[in-house]
Structure formats: C-alpha cells, structure tokens
Amino acid sequence: MVASREQIARAAIRRLNADPAASMAEIAESAGVSRATLHRNFASREALMAHLGRMSTESWTQVLDDAGLAEAVADGSPEALRAAIDRLCHHNIRDVEEFGFVLTEHVVFEQDDELAQVVERCQTREQEFYAAAQKAGVLRADLPPVWIGHMSYGLLVGLREALRRGDVAVRDAERLLRESFLRGCGAS
Amino acid sequence: MVASREQIARAAIRRLNADPAASMAEIAESAGVSRATLHRNFASREALMAHLGRMSTESWTQVLDDAGLAEAVADGSPEALRAAIDRLCHHNIRDVEEFGFVLTEHVVFEQDDELAQVVERCQTREQEFYAAAQKAGVLRADLPPVWIGHMSYGLLVGLREALRRGDVAVRDAERLLRESFLRGCGAS
DNA sequence: ATCGTTTGAGACAAGCTTGTTTCATTCGAG
DNA sequence: CTCGAATGAAACAAGCTTGTCTCAAACGAT
Known part of the structure; x- marks a missing residue:
C-alpha cells in the first residue's frame, strides 16, 4: 500500500x-x-494541521477564483455580479463538504501567521466583491460588507451542521444557501 | 473570598x-x-461541562419563553408572530454574548443524554414557531422549518465571530441579525 | 533472486491534564 | 476570642498524547 x-x-x-x-x-x-x-x-501534529490549513485556504482561494469574483467586479453589471454570487454559493458548498471542520477550528489559523494572512486576503477579496455588488444594487447597501462576510460564514456553519445531521439533503443545500443569503426567511 | x-x-x-x-x-x-x-x-471536568451545558440550555429555554413564542403561536396574527421574531433576535443576542462558546462545542451536549433532549426540545419549539410563522405568511413557506433553525444558528455563530473580532458593534448586532434573518443581503 | 527503500509494531521518554490527598492557613459565625 | 469550615499550595499517581527510535518484515525495481 x-x-x-x-x-x-x-x-x-x-x-x-x-x-x-x-x-x-x-x-x-x-x-x-x-x-x-x-x-x-x-x-508533528502542528505540521499536519498547518498543511490541512494550507489545503483549506488554497481551496477557498480556488473557490473565489472559480466563482470569477474579480471578473464580475471588473464587468460591474448586475447580471455578472448576480451570477458570481450564485457561483460562490455553488463552490462554497463543495468546500464546506470537504473542509467543514476547519470552519470552527480557528486554532488552525491562529497558530500560523502566513495562513492567517491568506485567510485575511480571502476575506478581503470577498468583502470587496460584496462592496461592488452593493454598488451595483445587487446587494443591499445598508449592511457592512464585513458583516456580509461573517453572515456568509455563519450560513456555511449552519449548512454544515444541517448536512451533518441529515436535516438537509445535499441536493437542496445550494438553493437553501442562496435563497437564505439573498432573501432571508421573511415572506416578501 | x-x-x-x-x-x-x-x-x-x-x-x-x-x-x-x-x-x-x-x-x-x-x-x-x-x-x-x-x-x-x-x-470532574465532565461535571463542570455538564453544568455549563445545563446553564446554556436553561438560558436558551428562557430566551424562547421571554420571546413569547407560545403566546405568539396561540395568537396566530402576523403582527404577534413578527413581534416574537424581533424578541427572539433580541434575546438571542444576549445569549450569544454569554454562552457563545457553547455554539461550536457540540461535545458538551453529545456527552449528556438529558442535555441533548433539552436541546432537541428547544429546537422543536423553535421549528414549530417557524412553521406557525410560515402559515401566517410572516416567514416564506418554501424553506423547511428545520433549515430555518439551522440558519438561525449559523447566523448566531457568524454574529459571535463578528463581535469577537470587533467587526460589528454590539449596538448594531440586533439589527444586522434581524435584517439578515428576515430579508437576507439581496437588494429588494 | 537481490538489494535498497518503505512500512508496521512496539518500546520509550517527556509533557500535560485530570483527579486525589494532605496539611497548614485563613475565614467567619457565634 | 474560639472553633469549625473553607481554602490554597503542593505533592502525587494515573492516564493520555506526542514525538523518537529500533528492528524485523514487506515491498519494489532491477
């Protein structure tokens, strides 16, 4: 073997x-x-964790790349930004399925400065995208981009828990995430 | 002392x-x-954790009581249910500030069967409330109540993280939670 | 078949955490 | 003030985890 x-x-x-x-x-x-x-x-265990953390952040970076955030921001049209949000939800789900435990294991990142920097860069990329989406009228402007980032993170944690407990089917995950993120639970 | x-x-x-x-x-x-x-x-440590878990679940039960979920369901009017959601957000925030770490420490509950039952009862109460709110047209009906529960949990995790990192001020927390929960981030 | 590499099993030391016990000290009610 | 209860400091055993090392066995390419 x-x-x-x-x-x-x-x-x-x-x-x-x-x-x-x-x-x-x-x-x-x-x-x-x-x-x-x-x-x-x-x-060492620390070395293993650092490697997993690196895999996780690389995957996150890949998600942001695959979702085409930069291109959507460059484009600037509401349609392009909306499509990028959909792709972001789509790719985030596979990331959560794979690296779920990292979501709540902050220790992994707090140990390693280099890793923490990558995390921060990903957060910044996301927030800049959210800000652009706000400017284009795709996302509401009365929520700080930094909160939108934390909210997105929270939804992923909730989704992971729902999947882990079998309360939500994988095939429904993307729709629930997208709908909850964009429109919330309130009846329109 | x-x-x-x-x-x-x-x-x-x-x-x-x-x-x-x-x-x-x-x-x-x-x-x-x-x-x-x-x-x-x-x-023992286990005894301490069990006690903290009990405090946490009691606090959660108290939140559901204080929010008047049962009364709102009995009333059934959209206004009453909407007001209960607001109160739920309000009380959840003080709960998160106090018992934040429990959110991601599932181990606390998995150890103790009695505690796990109380947790499940709280979740059921919440979900029944959400279902009633859906029936009254206060919450959208195309999301399963169980997901709304997980979503609410996720938002609290995200909010805790945002507060912990100082990215969100306590005085803004309630509004962000309520708005995100009810309307999401999408521009109307 | 052979030789160098990789692996598994086990022993080992070191460190940390938990839980217990002892004993001298401090506190507080009467 | 006095005495019983509560506390802190320290030592201790036991258990678990981590990391290292050794050695025999299995593997794989030639």
Missing part, C-alpha cells in the same frame, strides 16, 4: 470532520497507516 | 469563551480559586 502524503492528508480531513479532537493515533488509523508513517509524512 | 459555585461557573464560561480548550487549571485561575476548590465544586 503506497500511502502518499496527500492521501494521508485527505484521510485526516475526513477523520477530523467526524471528530475534530481526533489524536494522531486515531488519524493514522483512519488513514490506514501506522503512527510512525504518519509522523514520517508530517513531523 | 467566598467563591460560590455559580460564580465559578460564570468565570469558567468567560474563560471558555476566550479559550475553548482551557484546562481545569486555567479555568481555576480565571475564577480566582485554586484547582482544589474548583474540584470541590465540580468533581
């Missing part, structure tokens, strides 16, 4: 998604390798 | 809000008592 570094990392993510407090021994077991091999690939 | 059980519990909450992984020694220090006294009041 050739257990590559990345395979181990993916197994670690799966395990930590189910049990955020899993020990290195438990992670190794989930990955189907011995504790020794796990440590040969990741010198 | 008379350090009552409840004073210690409150100090523990404050500490755990700032550092969810705090050890018993750190909690004792934050409470201004020795480790021995902490253990005299709470035989």
Whole structure:
C-alpha cells in the first residue's frame, strides 16, 4: 500500500470532520497507516494541521477564483455580479463538504501567521466583491460588507451542521444557501 | 473570598469563551480559586461541562419563553408572530454574548443524554414557531422549518465571530441579525 | 533472486491534564 | 476570642498524547 502524503492528508480531513479532537493515533488509523508513517509524512501534529490549513485556504482561494469574483467586479453589471454570487454559493458548498471542520477550528489559523494572512486576503477579496455588488444594487447597501462576510460564514456553519445531521439533503443545500443569503426567511 | 459555585461557573464560561480548550487549571485561575476548590465544586471536568451545558440550555429555554413564542403561536396574527421574531433576535443576542462558546462545542451536549433532549426540545419549539410563522405568511413557506433553525444558528455563530473580532458593534448586532434573518443581503 | 527503500509494531521518554490527598492557613459565625 | 469550615499550595499517581527510535518484515525495481 503506497500511502502518499496527500492521501494521508485527505484521510485526516475526513477523520477530523467526524471528530475534530481526533489524536494522531486515531488519524493514522483512519488513514490506514501506522503512527510512525504518519509522523514520517508530517513531523508533528502542528505540521499536519498547518498543511490541512494550507489545503483549506488554497481551496477557498480556488473557490473565489472559480466563482470569477474579480471578473464580475471588473464587468460591474448586475447580471455578472448576480451570477458570481450564485457561483460562490455553488463552490462554497463543495468546500464546506470537504473542509467543514476547519470552519470552527480557528486554532488552525491562529497558530500560523502566513495562513492567517491568506485567510485575511480571502476575506478581503470577498468583502470587496460584496462592496461592488452593493454598488451595483445587487446587494443591499445598508449592511457592512464585513458583516456580509461573517453572515456568509455563519450560513456555511449552519449548512454544515444541517448536512451533518441529515436535516438537509445535499441536493437542496445550494438553493437553501442562496435563497437564505439573498432573501432571508421573511415572506416578501 | 467566598467563591460560590455559580460564580465559578460564570468565570469558567468567560474563560471558555476566550479559550475553548482551557484546562481545569486555567479555568481555576480565571475564577480566582485554586484547582482544589474548583474540584470541590465540580468533581470532574465532565461535571463542570455538564453544568455549563445545563446553564446554556436553561438560558436558551428562557430566551424562547421571554420571546413569547407560545403566546405568539396561540395568537396566530402576523403582527404577534413578527413581534416574537424581533424578541427572539433580541434575546438571542444576549445569549450569544454569554454562552457563545457553547455554539461550536457540540461535545458538551453529545456527552449528556438529558442535555441533548433539552436541546432537541428547544429546537422543536423553535421549528414549530417557524412553521406557525410560515402559515401566517410572516416567514416564506418554501424553506423547511428545520433549515430555518439551522440558519438561525449559523447566523448566531457568524454574529459571535463578528463581535469577537470587533467587526460589528454590539449596538448594531440586533439589527444586522434581524435584517439578515428576515430579508437576507439581496437588494429588494 | 537481490538489494535498497518503505512500512508496521512496539518500546520509550517527556509533557500535560485530570483527579486525589494532605496539611497548614485563613475565614467567619457565634 | 474560639472553633469549625473553607481554602490554597503542593505533592502525587494515573492516564493520555506526542514525538523518537529500533528492528524485523514487506515491498519494489532491477
């Protein structure tokens, strides 16, 4: 069995998604390798967490790229911005399914300055996009972009919990996220 | 110094809000008592957590009572239900400020069956209220009540994070929560 | 088949956390 | 003031986790 570094990392993510407090021994077991091999690939738990954090932030960056935020902002038309929001919801869902546990594990980022910077850059990108969407009249202007970012984060946490408990089907997730984000629960 | 059980519990909450992984020694220090006294009041960490969990669920129950959900459902008028939603947002905010760390510490509840039942009862109460609000046309009917519950939870997590990082002022919290919950971020 | 590499199992030390106990000190009610 | 109760400091054992190391076995390319 050739257990590559990345395979181990993916197994670690799966395990930590189910049990955020899993020990290195438990992670190794989930990955189907011995504790020794796990440590040969990741010198310490901190190193493993840093790697997972990096994977997570890279995935987030990828989400923002895939959603075409920059292009939508450059375009500036309401249609382009609206479409970007839809894509953002779409890609965020796969991100949540994959890296869910990172959402509430702030410790991962607080340890590593470099990682914290990437996170902040992603947040800034998002907020600038939200601000552009406000300017174009796609998002309401009476909510601070920074709050819209936190709200979006919160909705993802709630969605993850709903999926984890089986209260929401994956196929409904995108619609619920988009509708809740854009229109809320109030009857129009 | 008379350090009552409840004073210690409150100090523990404050500490755990700032550092969810705090050890018993750190909690004792934050409470201004020795480790021995902490253990005299709470035989084990599990017992302390169970007590904090109980406080949290009692507070949640109190929030639902104070918001007058049952009365609003009995009344049934859109105005009464709308007012109850406002009160729910209002009381939820003080709950989040106080018991924030519990939001993402599911472990607290998964340990204790009795606690898990109380949580479920609170969730059911909320969802029944949401269903009534949908029936009265106050909340849109195309979102499952169970999702509205998770969404509300998610918004509270996001709000807590926003408050914790100083991105949102306490005085704005209620309005942001209410507006986001009811109308979302999309421009009408 | 062979040789170098990778792996697993296990032992090991170190550190931290938890929970208990002891004992001297302090507090507070009477 | 006095005495019982509560407290703090310290030591202690036990358990878990982390990280290292060794060695034999399995693997894989040649």
